[in-house]
Amino acid sequence: MPVIAALQNTTPADIDSTLKPMEYEAIFDNAMVGIVYSIDRNIIRCNRCFEELFGYGPGELNGRSLRVLYRSDDESEAIGRVGYQLMTRNGTYEDERFMVCKNGKPLWIKWSGRALDRHDPIKGALWTCVDISRRKSAEESLHFAYEELERKVLERTADLQRMNEALAAENERRKRSEELARIRQSELARMSRISTMGEMATTLAHQMGQPLSSTLNYLHGCLLRMHSGQFEQEAIITAIEHAILHTQQAGEIIQHVRQFVRKHEPERLxxxxxxxxxxxxxxxxxxxxxxxxxxxxxxxxxxxxxxxxxxxxxxxxxxxxxxxxxxxxxxxxxxxxxxxxxxxxxxxxxxxxxxxxxxxxxxxxxxxxxxxxxxxxxxxxxxxxxxxxxxxxxxxxxxxxxxxxxxxxxxxxxxxx
The missing domain is CATH 3.30.565.10 (Histidine kinase-like ATPase, C-terminal domain)
Incomplete structure (x- = not known):
């Protein structure tokens, strides 16, 4: 990789003065990333890694337009215009884009290019490219995971609300601890608001599972005892206090995750x-x-x-x-x-x-x-x-x-x- 960086950040004259021609050929041909030299968007020469990446045989791409790697003429022309403008201004161009192999199979490619003459990029450019399909697939999987996380949190919130209503009704029928029931409802309502926060992450889904499951277990145990008619008030109070503690912990976890997602500075330890x-x-x-x-x-x-x-x-x-x-x-x-x-x-x-x-x-x-x-x-x-x-x-x-x-x-x- 340091060699590739050197190729991108030096002129051909610098390279020729530093490396012997045979050494340069060896680096070009044996690089672990695709390398292509183009003039006016026509492939003058590319290495074997580049050919294999797109499914072409040795020398098969030499002399052909870069258009064969794009999905359409419009896309090729649009990228050409953008690339020309950036290279004229900066001398370099980077992009991540869907490209097409010889057999029609699409793949994500990260391009990094440098104009040999930034004032006239048409004279020639040296490119490197890397297959990033796996990374893009992982990003898509994470996106789906976020959506699944939101669905699961909403389901858990609905379960908590149903449990809250059942326990509140039982407390009202037995005329016991109305103030305690109001405190519990308030805490669970607060947890409900926290659980429906917009910024979610896969980490939150896993870490929220433990306190939420424990809360449900404690409240379910309270409900079963109160339905049976045989319970001690102190035991019910203790269980609800544990449920409240778990609910508060879940809220703090969400706050930490949101701060992380927003790239806030961590709190002083x-x-x-x-x-x-x-x-x-x-x-x-x-x-x-x-x-x-x-x-x-x-x-x-x-x-x-x-x-x-x-x-x-x-x-x-x-x-x-x-x-x-x-x-x-x-x-x-x-x-x-x-x-x-x-x-x-x-x-x-x-x-x-x-x-x-x-x-x-x-x-x-x-x-x-x-x-x-x-x-x-x-x-x-x-x-x-x-x-x-x-x-x-x-x-x-x-x-x-x-x-x-x-x-x-x-x-x-x-x-x-």
Missing amino acids: ALQNLNQHLVHCIGFLQFELNGEEVVVEMALQNDLPPVAFDRIEIEQVMLNLLKNAIEAMHSIAPESRRIRITSRRRGAFVYVDVCDSGPGVSMELRQKIFEPFFTTKNDGIGFGLAICRSIMESHGGKLRLSRTARGGTTFTFGLPA
Whole structure:
């Protein structure tokens, strides 16, 4: 690639004075990108990579017009006019465009060209081109993912609204805790407004799934207890308070994602007590932990120094790791399900370990587990651990995976102390 850059940023005289003719020929013919030299939009010579890219045989394009690579005469003429104007003004031209192979197959190509004489580009131009079809396909997939995200959030919002109405009606019939019901309705309405924000991202779909699912679980449990007529008011209040906490967390996640999409400057990281937030995360997942019969053991170093981090992002990392640990133990007996959380200081970092007693992760999966879109779940998106690693790196930290001595999995993340 440095050679190609040199070809684009020097004159033919500079090239000839720097490279011997045979060396220049070798570079031109063996470059890993397509290179073409044209005069007045006619191909004088192109390398083999360029020919193979468009499906032509050796020398088959020499002497032909660049028009054969465009989908229509109008498109070719329009691009020619624009390219001439830009090269006259800047001496260079770049574009990403659908082109056509010899067999009619379309492909996305990124063009980069430089006029040999910017005052008269017709005299000749040197071009490089790269196939960017895969990148364009990925962009299109992300666009569809955004649309699917909006649909899913709207569905979740409708579920929350229906649950809210059912619980409010039950509270009214039993004449209990009307003020609490109004608070709950207000919080869920606020969550509904947050959930319908215009700027969405695939990351939000994955991260919103955990707090929204937990909210639905808590409210569904409240509704079932109240329908049965046998419940303790304190238990209902506690469950609704957990639901409210999850709803607020989801709102903060949306705010972070919107700030990221708009390229806002990140907030200054504040020094905080990491152990306190670890305990807070366990409380967030207590309902799921109880339901899965998972025992949590904590060994937190009491004298940890304050650590600078974004509370929402680090708690989201912790929640992702805990959820993964819970799911990793589905296949083992309930009495064997254990998660051990430890915190400690080593050198310039504070480390947190999340260890499960599941069957562990194979060596093959360990090599892929942090890759975006990789997932072992039927309904998974494959962003969870990739997001976690990205968050840790943005904090100047690290995230790694290892196998425990007893066969389970340990995720360790470290933050600068």
